[in-house]
Structure formats: C-alpha cells, structure tokens
Amino acid sequence: MLTLSVSLHHYLILAAVLFGIGLFGVLTKRNAVAVLICVELMLNAININLLAFNKYITPGDFIGQIFAIFVITVAAAEVGVGLAIIIAIYRNKLSVNLDEFDWLKW
Amino acid sequence: MSGFPVLTTILLAPVAAAVIMTFIPREEGKLIKCVAAVGTFVSMALSLYVYFSYDTALGGLQFAEKIPWIKDLGVSWFLAVDGISLPMLLLTNLIGFSAVFASWNVDNRPREFFILLCLLITGVMGTFVAHDLFIFLLFYEVVVIPIYILVIIWGSSKRVSKEYAGMKLTIYLLIGSAFLLVGIIAFFVKSAGILGGPDMSFTALAEAGKQLSAFDQTWLFALMLFGFGSLVSMWPFHSWSPDGYAGAPTAVSMIHAGVLKKIGGYGLVKIALYFLPLGAKFWAPYMAVLGVAGVTYAAFAALAQKDLKYIVGYSSVSHMGYVMLAIGSFNVIGINGAVANMFAHGVMAALFFSTIGFIYEKTHTRWIPDLGGLARQTPRLAVAFMLAALASLGLPGLISFIPEFTIFIAAFKVYGGLAVIGIAGIILTALYALRAGANTLFGPPREDYDHLKDIRGPEMVPLVVLGTALVAGGILPSLLFDMVNSGAVPLMTHVENVLKIGGVM
Amino acid sequence: MVEFAMHNAWLVPLLPALSFVIIVFLTKPWKRLSALVCVAGMVLSCVIATLAAYGVFTNHEFTEKPLVYAVRWFSMAGLNIDVGVQLDPVSAMMMFMVTLVGSLIFIYATGYMEGDPGYSVFFSYLSLFAASMLLLVISSNLLQMFVAWELVGLCSYLLIGFYSHKISAREAAKKAFITCRVADFGLLLGLLSLQIVFGTLNLTELAEKISNFGQYTSMGILTLITVLVFLGPIGKSGQFPLHVWLPDAMEGPTPVSALIHAATMVVAGVYLVGRTMFLFTEVPSAMELVAVTGGFTALFAASIAITQREIKRILAYSTVSQIGYMMLALGLGSLTASMFHLWTHAFFKALMFLCAGSVLHALHHKADVWEMGGLIKKMPITGWTFVVGGLAIAGIPPFAGFWSKDEILLAAFDTGHYVLFTMAALTAFMTAFYMWRMIFLALFGDEKPENHPHESPWNMTLPLIGLAVLSAVGGLVGTPWAPFWQEWIFFGHPHHAEPNYLIMIGSVVLAAAGIYLAYTLYCADKTKARAHALKERYKFFWTLSYNKYYIDEIYLWFNHTFIDGAARLFYLFDIYVVDGIIVNGIAAITRLSGEGLRVTQTGRLQNYALVFFLGVLAVAVVLAFTGPSVAAGLTGGVK
C-alpha cells in the first residue's frame, strides 16, 4: 500500500538534493549570472533545513524561522552586490564568461 | 638604585630617540643624527654605569626588574644582568653609539635609517638583558626586520646583490630562529609539566632543566645548537655571514658582526648550556670539531678574498669558531674565554667594519687590488685599520689576545691535538690580516686618492670609542675577566651539579 | 737611589712607553720635541736601569734568589696570571745593556732620520719598541714575556715597514711578522702546555716545579714542551730554518737594524732560552737540539754572508751567525758564555750597523760594497770605528768579541762536542774573512769618483765613538784572569773554566788568517782578479751561497702552492659547495617546488571552489565516519 508520510528526513534529503544541484551549478556554469542563480538555490536549501529543524526539533522557539529571514535578507543583498560586480566586470572585459577570468592567480 | 628601572631606561633611550626622530622633518639630517647620537649615548653611559657598579664579588643577577605580564604563559617583563650578559650589553652600546657616527654621512633617507638603526640596537640590547625566555625571543624577532630593510635599502652590491644579501641574512636568521623556537617551545612545555605551572624566567627554566632526561636534553640541545649555531655562523652554517656583511651598510655590518652574531654564542651559553647541561655535554665534542673546522676553513677562505668586507666576514666566522671551540671545551675557563672573546671580537669587528665603511665611502671601492698606499693619505684611517687588523690576529696588548689565550688553555686541556689545529689558525689570521693591511694601506700611494680627506670630527668617534676599548681591554684584561668570571663560575657550578645528578638518573 | 731603582724597576719599560704616548698624542707635530721626549725617556730609563743593575751586581744574594715584584694581571676560576718584575743578574745585565745601547742608537737616530717626513712617528715607534723590549727583559712571567715578545714583533713590523710606500719594505715587514708568527705558534703551544701541566707561568714557580717534574708529567711530554718553547726563539732569533725574515728586515732605517739586530729583538730568543734554562737543562735531547741548531745556523749563515754584496745584508747574515753562536753556547749548557757573547755582540754589532748607516747616509743609500771604496779617508770617524767593530767581531784580542767567542769555544771543547767545536771554529774563521772582506772593499782601496762621501754630523758620530769604546773594552769584564762576569751570570752554579791557551791562540790565529785572506783577495789585489777567479772556479757554490740556498724561493713556492692553493680551494668550496649546492640548493628546491605548486593556482574561481568542497568533504567524512577520538586527535583536542 502506498504510504505517503513526511518526516524531518524527507526535508533534509530534499535540502541535500537542492544543495547538490546548486553546488553542481556553481561549480560548472560558465555564465557568472548562472553561478549567482545557483548560489541562490544553495541558500534556499539551507532555508529548508532551518525551517525543518525549527519545526521538528525546537517547535516553539522560532529560531530557525528568524534565521531563515536573515538568510533571505543577506541573499537579497548578495544578489544585488553580486549583479553589480558582474556588471562592472562586464563593462571592463565585455564578458561574463568565468573561463576567461583567472585573476585569482597573483 | 633599587627603585630606578635602569635597564628599562637603557632599552628605551634609543626607542625614545626613534620616536622623536619621527617628528623631525626629513630635511633636518644633522638634527636627526644628533638625536640618534644622544639616544645611544644615554644608553651607553647608563650601561657603563651599570657595568662599573655591578658587584662582581657578589655576582648573580643584579639590577633586576620584574613585572608579571602574561600569567597563563608565565611570562613576565624580567630584565636582569649578570657577568655574562653585562659585557654583551656594554658591547652593544659601545658599538651602537659608534655605529651612529660611522653612518654620519648617510644622506639617503637619513630619518628612516636612524630610526631603524635605533630599533635594531634596542632589539639587540633586549636579548641580552632579558631574563625571561619569551622576552628574549621577542627581542630576537624585533632584530630581524630592521636588518632586512636596512640591507636592501642602504646596502651595496658587489659579488652578490644587496637584495640577495639581505634575503640570505634574514632567511638564515629566521630559519635559525624557527628551529630555536621549536626547541624552546618543546622545552617550555616540558618544563611547565615539571614545574607544575608555566614560568618563562631563566632561573625557573634552568631548575626545570635539571629534571629533564638525558635523551630529551640531547635532542632539544641539538635544535638550539642549530638555531644559535647558525646565528653565530657556526661552520657549515656560516655562508650568510660574508655575503651579508658585504651587502649590508656599514652600521649594520658593525652591529651584526659586532653584537647580533653574539646573540648566538650568548644563547648557547646562557640558554642552551644553562638549561640543558646533559645535552651540552653530549654535543660538546661536536661543537669543538665544528669550531675548529670553522676556524681553519674560514681563515683559509679569508686568505683568498680580495674584497675587504669579505675578508672581515670570513674572519668573523673564523673567530666565532674559537667561541664554539671554547663552549665545546665545556669548562669554566672555556666559558670565560668564549664570552670574553665575543666581547673582544665584537669591538674589533665593529672597528674593522667602520674603517672599511669609511674607506669605501671615500674611495668608492673595497676591492683590494684597487687600493694601496692609503697610510700616506689617510693616516688616522690607517691607524684604525691596523688596530683592528692587529686585534684580529690576536696581538697581545689588544683586547683579543687574552680571551684567545684563555680559549686555547681550555681547549688544549680537553682536546689536545684538535685544539692545536685551531690554534694554528693564528698563523693564517696573521697572514690575511697583514696582507689586507699591507695591500690597502701600504705600498706606493695612488694619485687618485691624493685628494681624500682623512677621517675627522664625528667620523673619529668609532675609532676613539672602540680603539679605547681595544687597548684598555688589552692592557687591563681584568676589567673584562672579573666580570665574565663572576657570571661563568655560577653557571658552570650549576652545570656540574646537574651533571652529577644526571649521572645518578 | 739604588734602592729606589731596584724596587721600582717597572719604571724602566714604563718611561719609554710614556714617551710613546706623549709623542703620539701630544708632540707629534713638533719633530725636535718628539725626538727629545723619546731620547729623554730612554736615557732616564737607562739611568734607572744602571742604578738597579748596580744594586743587583753588588749583592750576591740575587744570584740565588731573584728580586720579584708581581701583581695579579687577571684571574678566573682555575687560571691566574701575574705580571711583574724579576731582577737577577741576567735581567739586570740585559736591562742595562738594552737601555745603554738603546740610548746611543736613539741619539744616532736623531741625526740619521733628519729630514724624514715621518720623523716623529719614527721616534714613537722607537719608544714603543724600547718599552716592549724592556718589558720582555724584566718579565717575571712567561705570558707577560710572550706579550712583550709579540709587541716587540709588532714594533719590528712597524719599523721594518717604516718606508711603507716601498713595496719591498712592506713585504719585508709582513714577512718578518709572519715568520715570527709561525714560530710563536710553537711557543704559544709550549706556554699553554706549561700552564696546563704546571698550573703557573711564573718563572720562579716554574723553576721550582720543573726541578721535580716527575710529579706532574712524563719525560716525553716535557721534551715536547721544551721543543715547542724552543720554536719561538728559532723564529725570533732568526735561527735556521726561520732565519729568512732577518736579512729582509734591512729594509727598515738603519737605527732600526741596529736596534733589532744587535741590541734587542733578535737576542730576545736567546734571552728566552736563557730565562727558561731550568726547563731546557731537564731535557738533554732538547739541549742537543739547541746546540746543533745554533752551531749549524752559525756556519750556514756565515757561508751565505761570504758572497753577499749589500753592506747591511752581510751584517744581517753575520748577526744570524753570531746568534747561532749564542744558541750553541746555550745548548752546551753555558748560560755564562751565551750571555757574554750576547753582551759583547750587542756593542760591536750595533756599532757596525750604525757605521753602515753612516756610510749609507753619506752615499745616499747606495748599499753595494763593490761600489764603495776608500771611504776611510773621507769619513775617518766612521771608518775607524768600523774597523774597531771588525776587530771585535773577528775575535782579535783584546777587543770584546775575542773573550766571549773564546768562552763559547771553550765550552764546546770542555763538554766534548768536538764536531760543534769544529763548526764554531770554522765559523770564526769565516766571520773574520767576510767581515774584513766588507771592510776592505768599503773602506780601503781606491776611491770611486762618482761617490761624494762626507763625515756624518756629531749626533751620529758620538754614538759611534761610544759604541767603539764599549766594543773595545766590553769584553774585559769576563777575561779568564778576571772572571767577574762568570761569577754573576750563570745557571746552577758558577763555572770557572781554566784558561785554555791552545784554544785561545788557535782562535786568534784563525781570525788573523781570515783577515789576511780577505786582505790578499780584496785589498792588496787592486784588480780583484783572484777573487773573481775563485768565484768562477766554484761557480756552483757561489751561486748557491749568493742566492741564500734558495730557501726564500722554496718558502715562497710553498706558500703560493699550498697556503694560497688551500685558500683558493676552501673559498671555491665555500662558493660552490657550501653556498652553491647546499644553501642555494635549498633555496632552489624551495623555489622549484613553488614553481611546481604554482600550476595548481589556476586563478579560476570555480577551480578553487571545487577543491574547497573536496576539502570540506574530506573533513566531513573524517569527522563523521571516524570515532570521536580520531577526530579529536586531528583537530588538536578541541572539545
């Protein structure tokens, strides 16, 4: 019989998968904007974790939720600054292809 | 005098001068030099006072100052002098003061130069008055940075570039100190276990050292021997010395060859030997062999040199070989000789380098075939040169003879034939010292140097100060030996006690 | 006065030292004043020395028990060194002789050095030299003696190299110092051994301890020590094989040659052996060594002197030879004869050097005797005093040299060393010959028209006359019929040899024969044809002798090949092995590994992130799948 249930582990695995997908994107995408998007995915995976733990481990405390809010805040800021940086780079190099950038060398 | 922190004052006087100099506009070169001179003079005068008011009959630590600093590590601001550190302190100040005048003609960024020089002097002094291992290391590291900057900015390039020389000097110092640090930390950790709590003061650590097993002492001593040995340019860790001195500006060569190098010998006696007598006992013959190797090898190498600074560079390696031989002979006469010889060599090497500095400044060369006959044109410079050269070859009546004699007694007693090889070094020393003197000062005068001005005014200070020390120490060796002996006897008594206990364990 | 002088004999070296300091720091710009200070210091010190010597020689107790004043010089645990004054007949005689001859030479120098730009400096060196020498003479301690010994060496270095702008002078000075240094190395080892074995270097204490050395050491060690100590005198007194520096030392101004060769420095070696007779007499083999060295050197140097042309070189080799005599006497155990010869030799050799100086002064430093001739007519005082010196050194009675030489020959004969006796006698003959060869060539014969000699000023001739008188009568203090000398200066107990008329007459005959031969070859024969014929006939020996048996060349070759070779070898080793392979090798390894690792630094963000996550994975795996203990161990025990 089909027994659909839901537990903390489900959420954690979902988060892990989402994090993995995000990480895969971060590591392998050529476009800087795509990397930024994938970072967002990873952050969301973290949020799932935070909320799941909040529900299953410390239900009355809201620590997880408040943390999630902060994460979202920081993520918003990060996207803003990140995009601005990408635009600035683009303006100089006329490219956002990360393969062409090896400035971390020196 | 109990209340007044005279040692701290000695340390702070050059620092104060450095601070004042930062507020003087860079154009005021003369004023900057005067401030530096006053700062170092205050230190020198106070250290002379300390030297002559130290009670040698009483011995032990005097003028002690102790303020707890970092409780968790047992560190305290513990300054004190005894018969071994006091000559070194005085030497530092004599040379420091002279070095300021030897660099009287520095016109390239004088302010930065003299600030760094003052800091360097303070650092060196600090290592000698510290009676706390942490403070010792702190000052030791303070020394490294000014040296590097001074060499690469104000140095001169000859066989090797000044950058190479500065790099070699600094890296060697750092490698030595890295090994040293490992040894010291390991020793400190073990000592904290023995003492039941951390304590960085020399006295406490020496007590802890008593209970360390022979095996531990042996490998700890090996680390320290490498660290201090490369600092004292023990063969074969000496090759920084000639290159470094050749690249360094005069004042740095003076201080480096004169006192900084002595930190190695001082550390071997006052730290390694004092804390780890059993280890020292094990390594003593090896030190003696390396010492003799250094003496002979460097003397021969000096003989092949044509650059004045290289000659003195190798000569100082050779003289430090005697110090190693003396420490290796492992008796109280040897320790006396080692410390006294460090003092003697310091004065002599500093005078030598200051003279060479002036010669280079005036003739723009240190290459011996390009020199000659300077005794006619610059007689006072020639006097300084000959004084240093004669002291270098151990002429009686100058300061280095009696220390060398003492070392020979100590070493000959213990090592016999090995010591004879070392003593034969005096022939080679005479060869290269006189050859350098003859080819630089004597022979037909050269016309291009007819216009040279002899040293005068402030330039005379190194000759007067160091020359006085050279002659006074030669005629009245007891000035030095009463002091050194008052420090060496308790040290060796401690060492022998430990050896007795160690035999039982 | 006498009392004061005896108890304050330390003033004797101190006064010249004071002159040195005064000249260097105060009177250097004023030439006359400097000379005055120097001479005054010396003369004053001579007065004190004379008084002290008078005190010693009027009281026989000092022959047994020397008067010693000493203070602690420096001390440390297990090593105490004194300095002091030891007055006994030997040191009193020496002190008197040095100050007396020294004073005369100093006066001479005021004239000889006239017009030299380094006038004041020269007198400061002279003062320092005198101070050092006198310090050596009065030393009560061997280390103190060594100090003075080295200082004397320094002064001779400075004085020989006085004309330092001349390359030859510079090299000669260096040679002198380094040759002596080689010898001093041995002496130093000897002193170290003495200190280590006997625990003292004080002469009186050493004498006591060595007389029963069996308590301290074995015969073998003592022999070694003695030979080591003897190395010092070999160098300083110019004995074979370290005599090479002495003839070269002629580069210095003539008063210096006189001072170094005659009165003071070179006899320091003899004096040292005399002072340590208590050591040498314990070791018969060492005594033999001393005697053989001395005898051989005497003959050897005489054989070189025969062919030399430069006036001062002839005198120099003659000095080497005469000191060989003194050593020979010492080796035979006759301190009396040795010191006696030292005493007379000081007068006549100083005289001859000063005469030579006077000649050179007149001839503007033309030194070859073959280019001189007939000088005695133009320079009567110099010439006749020179002749007195020649008679004294040849051993013609009643001049000084005869008595002392006779004493030595007698000692050799009496102790049964017949080979050495023969060598000494042969040397006496050769000495007479080459000395008179020089005198005949330089003073007699035809005048050379290109020379314009003139007699020297009074301050040069006066010392000549004084020394000539001393050379004439100085030996009378120790004739076999009035053995005043023999009663005072001895080792052990006074030795009265019966006058041996055979030897006496024989030596006079030998000397006369030598002079006669020289006369026939170089004076009577105006063309010198026979002399040249002889030279051609024995070309091989002549070349050998003229080139000093090539010993200098051998040393030079040795020095260049081995010492400098080793120096270059060590230096190259230092540059290419220690520095090149080891030090720079380590640096190169560091740099190369850096270059290698640099490849990993792609500079690409995503590369770094990849590695970063791999690292995270590794840490996480370790932390998650190993027990807490391993994790704790890896993280350093952080809880």
Add this chain to the structure above:
Amino acid sequence: MMAFLNSISWVAVAFHTLAAVVVISALLVVLVRNIVHAVLWLAVCFIALAGVFLTLDADFIALVQILVYAGAVCIMVVFGIMLIRRGNMGESNQFNRQVFAGGGVAVLVTLLSGVLSFRIRYAGSPPDVPENTVDQIATLLLSKYVIPFEVAALLLLVALVGAIFLAKEVKADADS
C-alpha cells in the same frame, strides 16, 4: 475509498508533489541552455519552495519567499541579464570544462548530507505549532533579535550603496 482518502496525509502529498517540482525545476535551472529560461525555472522553483515552507508551518517565511525571491531576486537577475547579455541567448547558459568533476563533487556532497541526515534522532511526531507565527516572529525580531535585525537593515543599506557604486558607469578620467 473514504477510508483511503482519510488515510492519505495531504500534507505528505503536498510535500512530495512540491518536492518533485522543486527538484525538477532546479535541475532545469542548471540544465537549460538559455539563461532567461533558467531564471524562469528558478522562479518556479522558488514558488514551489514557498509551498514546501507552508508544509513546515512557516507561512510568513513562505510569503517572504515569494515576495523576495520569486519577485525581487528573479526580476533583478533578469534585469542584470538584460544589462549584460548581447550574444546568442540560446547558448547563454553553458557548462565549463570541469562539469564531470563538479558533478561528482556535487553528488558526493549530496550523498554525504543525505546519509548524515539519517543520523539525526528526534522525538517522533512534531508537536503542534502555534497558529499565529507572524506575531511571535515580529515580537522576537524586535526584542530578542533586535540587534541582528538592525544589523541586517544596515547590511541591506550598505549592499544598496555598494551595488549602486559598483554598477555606476565609471568615468574615464574619474581618478585624475
């Protein structure tokens, strides 16, 4: 049938459905070749995530998620793309050379987190959650967490200024 329907946990159904949407849309974000499409799939993913958050009783967060992520972030990214991208949009979202290595690492990380998540032990069923979460969060944010809250505000301000500064056109002679 009713029993069957009652036995179904609708929360579970909702979760699994939403989870499937999240995973699939996230994969599409990574895999599609057009970056604009990727952003659209990102929006889908975010909205589905908001649903997931609802199943976690975090209604306020869900709302914020939709507002901030699906709304602001996605729009901003699209604007960013418009500002910079002028080439062929069809190939604007490609992989670089380390795709396999990156994939491997990502899979490993996922596996490891998945495995590790099973280690967590907790009390069986979740207790009930208060009805009104917004009030409580608001109270907490303005009392206990007021300082982080203000810092976050400041951070946003700084980010805003920084972003403007960075993105602003730099004049060629600005520094001379």
